[in-house]
Amino acid sequence: MTFNIENSAKQARIASRQVAQLNTNQKNKLLLLIAAAIESNSATIISENAKDIDAGRAKGLTEAMLDRLLLTPDRVTDIASAIKEIVALPDPVGEVANLTLRPNGLQVGKMRIPLGVIAMIYEARPNVTAESAALCIKSGNAVILRGGSEAIHSNVALANCLHQVIRMEGLDPNMVTVIPDTSRTVIEQLLKQRESIDLVIPRGGEGLIRYVTEHSQIPVIQHFKGVCHLFIDKFADINKAVNILVNGKTQRPSACNSLETLLVHKDIADTFLPLAAKALLPAQVKVHACEQSINYFDDASLATTDDFNAEYLNQEIAVKIVSGFNKAIGHINEFTSDHTEVIVSQDTSRTQAFIRQINSSVVMVNASSRFSDGGQLGLGSEIGISTSKLHAYGPMGLSSLTTEKFVVYGDGQIRD
Amino acid sequence: MTFNIENSAKQARIASRQVAQLNTNQKNKLLLLIAAAIESNSATIISENAKDIDAGRAKGLTEAMLDRLLLTPDRVTDIASAIKEIVALPDPVGEVANLTLRPNGLQVGKMRIPLGVIAMIYEARPNVTAESAALCIKSGNAVILRGGSEAIHSNVALANCLHQVIRMEGLDPNMVTVIPDTSRTVIEQLLKQRESIDLVIPRGGEGLIRYVTEHSQIPVIQHFKGVCHLFIDKFADINKAVNILVNGKTQRPSACNSLETLLVHKDIADTFLPLAAKALLPAQVKVHACEQSINYFDDASLATTDDFNAEYLNQEIAVKIVSGFNKAIGHINEFTSDHTEVIVSQDTSRTQAFIRQINSSVVMVNASSRFSDGGQLGLGSEIGISTSKLHAYGPMGLSSLTTEKFVVYGDGQIRD
Numbered sequence: 001m002t003f004n005i006e007n008s009a010k011q012a013r014i015a016s017r018q019v020a021q022l023n024t025n026q027k028n029k030l031l032l033l034i035a036a037a038i039e040s041n042s043a044t045i046i047s048e049n050a051k052d053i054d055a056g057r058a059k060g061l062t063e064a065m066l067d068r069l070l071l072t073p074d075r076v077t078d079i080a081s082a083i084k085e086i087v088a089l090p091d092p093v094g095e096v097a098n099l100t101l102r103p104n105g106l107q108v109g110k111m112r113i114p115l116g117v118i119a120m121i122y123e124a125r126p127n128v129t130a131e132s133a134a135l136c137i138k139s140g141n142a143v144i145l146r147g148g149s150e151a152i153h154s155n156v157a158l159a160n161c162l163h164q165v166i167r168m169e170g171l172d173p174n175m176v177t178v179i180p181d182t183s184r185t186v187i188e189q190l191l192k193q194r195e196s197i198d199l200v201i202p203r204g205g206e207g208l209i210r211y212v213t214e215h216s217q218i219p220v221i222q223h224f225k226g227v228c229h230l231f232i233d234k235f236a237d238i239n240k241a242v243n244i245l246v247n248g249k250t251q252r253p254s255a256c257n258s259l260e261t262l263l264v265h266k267d268i269a270d271t272f273l274p275l276a277a278k279a280l281l282p283a284q285v286k287v288h289a290c291e292q293s294i295n296y297f298d299d300a301s302l303a304t305t306d307d308f309n310a311e312y313l314n315q316e317i318a319v320k321i322v323s324g325f326n327k328a329i330g331h332i333n334e335f336t337s338d339h340t341e342v343i344v345s346q347d348t349s350r351t352q353a354f355i356r357q358i359n360s361s362v363v364m365v366n367a368s369s370r371f372s373d374g375g376q377l378g379l380g381s382e383i384g385i386s387t388s389k390l391h392a393y394g395p396m397g398l399s400s401l402t403t404e405k406f407v408v409y410g411d412g413q414i415r416d
Numbered sequence: 417m418t419f420n421i422e423n424s425a426k427q428a429r430i431a432s433r434q435v436a437q438l439n440t441n442q443k444n445k446l447l448l449l450i451a452a453a454i455e456s457n458s459a460t461i462i463s464e465n466a467k468d469i470d471a472g473r474a475k476g477l478t479e480a481m482l483d484r485l486l487l488t489p490d491r492v493t494d495i496a497s498a499i500k501e502i503v504a505l506p507d508p509v510g511e512v513a514n515l516t517l518r519p520n521g522l523q524v525g526k527m528r529i530p531l532g533v534i535a536m537i538y539e540a541r542p543n544v545t546a547e548s549a550a551l552c553i554k555s556g557n558a559v560i561l562r563g564g565s566e567a568i569h570s571n572v573a574l575a576n577c578l579h580q581v582i583r584m585e586g587l588d589p590n591m592v593t594v595i596p597d598t599s600r601t602v603i604e605q606l607l608k609q610r611e612s613i614d615l616v617i618p619r620g621g622e623g624l625i626r627y628v629t630e631h632s633q634i635p636v637i638q639h640f641k642g643v644c645h646l647f648i649d650k651f652a653d654i655n656k657a658v659n660i661l662v663n664g665k666t667q668r669p670s671a672c673n674s675l676e677t678l679l680v681h682k683d684i685a686d687t688f689l690p691l692a693a694k695a696l697l698p699a700q701v702k703v704h705a706c707e708q709s710i711n712y713f714d715d716a717s718l719a720t721t722d723d724f725n726a727e728y729l730n731q732e733i734a735v736k737i738v739s740g741f742n743k744a745i746g747h748i749n750e751f752t753s754d755h756t757e758v759i760v761s762q763d764t765s766r767t768q769a770f771i772r773q774i775n776s777s778v779v780m781v782n783a784s785s786r787f788s789d790g791g792q793l794g795l796g797s798e799i800g801i802s803t804s805k806l807h808a809y810g811p812m813g814l815s816s817l818t819t820e821k822f823v824v825y826g827d828g829q830i831r832d
Contacts, residue, residue, distance in 0.1 A: 017749065020775065021772070021773060094772070100794060102792070102793075102794055106783055106787060106792075108793050108794055111771070113775050114775075115805050115806070116775075116805065194629075198804075198805050198806065199805075199806060213610075213633065214633060217629065217630060219635055219804075219806040219807075237828065239828070240827075240828035243828060243830050244828065244830060246830075247830035247831055248830075251830075251831060333433065351825075355527070355823055356437070356510070357437060359436065359529050359530075359532075359821060360821065361821050361822060362821065362822040362823075362824065363821060363822070363823050363824070364823075364824040364825075364826065365824065365825050365826060366825070366826040366827055366828055366829075367522055367824055367825075367826025367827075367828070367829045367830075368826075368829060368830040368831050370830070370831040371522060371824060371826075371829070371831060372822075372824075376518070376522075376831070377518075377524050377822060377824070378516060378518055378524055388614075388635075389531050389532065389614050389615075389819040390531070390614065390615060390635040390806065390807045390819070391635075391806045391807040393819045393820060393821055394821060394822045395822070403805040403806070403809045404809060405775060405776065405777050405778065405779060405809055405810060406777060406778040406779070406788075406793060406810045406811070407771055407779050407780075408778065408779070408780040408781065408783055408787060408788075408793070409767075409780075409781050409782070409783075410780065410781060410782040410783025410784075410787075411656075411782055411783075412653065412655070412656035412659060412660065412782055412783070413782075413783045413784060413787065414659050414660060414662075414663035414664075414667075414783075414784040414786070415663055415667060415784050415786040415787055415792070
C-alpha cells in the first residue's frame, strides 16, 4: 500500500485547528457516537479481527500474543466502555491557572491548550487504536495512529467506525488518521514531519522505543522499562512491608509497575526476610539474592548486576541487603529506570528524605508500587507513562496531551 | 584543545544529584558568593574579554557584534546584579501542587524537581554564561555551557570565578561545565549524550537552532523566530491601537517580541491607517503594504509573501487590510511563528474568540507585544523563549527548568 505520510501529516495539522476549537459538549457528543458506532459495528470489527488472528497464527505468533490481539464481543464492548469513561473525564482545555495582576495592571495567566497533532506508534493491541484516538479528541488534538502489522485489519475496521461518525457530524475526518502502511519506512518518514506533528508517543517494547527516540526529529515520550524498587527500612512496619512486597511483586508481574528489586535494611533483615521468603512461596517467586540474603531463601540464586538491571516482568525478584539508608538511595540511583520506587518506614524523617532524594517519576511511602498507574493516581485513562523528565513525567492523563499558552489582558498598556 | 564530552556529561550527571539536594538557603548563599567573586574579579574578566575583542576585531566582527561581546566594569556589575536578582526569586524545587486524597486513603501529589543536567548552546554574549549558570543552580540543575568561540576567553574567566566559589564551598565543580572547545564537532557530540543530559537550550540565530534540532537526540527547546502580529479590530479604541502599534514596532525593533505584521480590519482602515502612518514616521519605519493599504503610506512598497514571513528585527513592518475577523485569524494561523499575537478591540466576544482561536505561546488583548518577556510577565529572569509546545511554551523562567514527579503517601495500601 502506498501512503503519503507528509501529506497526511499536513492534513492532520489542518484538522487539528478544528478539533482544538470544539467545546467539551461537542467533543463528548462525538465520543459517545463513536462508542455507539463501535458497538453497533461489533460483528464487522470481529470478522476483520479474525483476519488478523488467522494471519498471526500463520506467522507463528505465540498464544499470549494472539490473546492480546483477539477481539470478542465482550472486548469490543470494553473498548466502547473505555471511550465512555473518557467522556466522563474533565476537559483540561481552556482552563486558566493563576491569573495574576502585574504592577502595571496587566492580567497574566496561563491557559491550557491542545498540543496539536500527536502521533502514536504502537504494537499489537487494537484497543489502543480506539482509546488513544478518544483521549486525543477529548484533549482537542488530532492524532495519527500507526499500529502494528499484526492488528492492521482490526485497526482499519475501528478507524472506519470513527471516520463514519466524524463525517456524519460534518467534521474533518483527518482529525484521526490510521496509517494502513505497516512498513518501518513509514515510521521513519513519520518521525521527520516536525512541521506537522507535535509529539510522538511510542508504546511497546524497549526496542521500538529506542528506535523511535533515535530516529525522531519530533519530541518523543519515552518509557523504556520499569525496574521498580522496594526499600524496607529498619523502621518498617513488618506487616505492611510483607503485604506491599507480595502485592507489588505477585499481583500482576507482567505490568511495568510491578516490583523487580527488594532492598532490605540490615537491621531488619533477620525479622523481615524469613517472613518475606514465606510470603513469596505461594506465587513461586524465583529469588536472585545477594550473598548476605541468599540463605534466607530456599532455591535462591546469587544475584548479578544483570539481576539488578532486570525488568523480569514475571515471578522473579532481585534481593539485596543494604547496610544503611544512604546505601539504599545509592543503589536506587544507580539502577533506577525512573519509574517507581517505594519505601516502607514508619519514620517520618526517613520517608521525607526518601521522597526528597529519589527523583523517579513516582515515589511512594508505605504503598504498593502497583498504584503507579494513571487510573489509580486519579488521572483517569492513561495514554502512557513517561520515564523521561521533559514535558511529562510518570503516568500521563489528558492534561499531558496539552500545553499552556500565556494569556495577557491589558487596557492599552505599552512598555516604557 | 581536546575535551572529552562524554566524560564531562557523565560528571555533570553525577554533580546534578548534589545540586538537586541543596536547599534554597544553600543555593542562594552559593549564588551570592558567585556574584561577589565576579565583582571582585572584574579586572581579570575584563582583561580576558579584551582578548576576545581583539580577536573579534581581527576576524572582522561588526561593531554591533563587538558591542554585544564587550564587557566594561558596569557590565560586569550588571552580571553580578542579575545573579542577585535570581537569588531573590522564589525556588520552585520541592513545591507540591494539588495533594489529593484517593478513595483508598492514598495521598497523591506532584512535587517539583530539577530536570537534572541542562546544556546551553549559545552565541556571543558572555553575560549568558553567568546568568544561565545561576538560573540552573537556583533551580537545582547542573549545567553544561557551550558558548561561541568569539567569547571563549570571557566565558572561561567567568567559569573560573564560579568554580573557585563552588570549590570553596566544598561542592562538586562539575555542577557547572564551560566547554573550552569551540568546534562544531563538540556540539554534535554533546547532542548525543542523552544518558547524561536532560534538556538542550540553544540561544541564537535560526541557523543554530535548526542545526541543534536536527542533530539532537536530547529534547531541545526551540525558538526559531518571532513574527509577532498586531490585529486592529473594527471595534478597536483608536488611541490604544496607535500606541500599541508604535510601541510594539519601534521601541526596540531588534527584540523578538517586536511587531512584524500589522493586520487592520477593513471597517476601521480609513480611520486608523492615516494615524498609524503618521505615528510611524518619527522612527522612519519602512512599510511593506498590501494593495488595499499601500496608498495610506508615503514610500510604502508592495508586500510580498516574504514580507509576511519576515522577522525584520528593524524599523520595517508588513501591513495588510483584512475583510473580517476570521481573515485575521486565518492570516495569523498561516504565518504564525507561535511567538506573540495581539488583538486591539473593545468587544469582549471578539477578544475572547481571539484568545481561544490563536494558540501562539503568548496571546494578548489591548497590550504591547513588548510585554512578551519573562520579566514583564512576572517570571523573573528568563532562560529563553519556547515557540514549540512541548514541556514549555513561551517565556521560560525557573519553573521551566524543573519537572514534576508524583509523590504518594500511603499507610500500607495494596491493590485489589
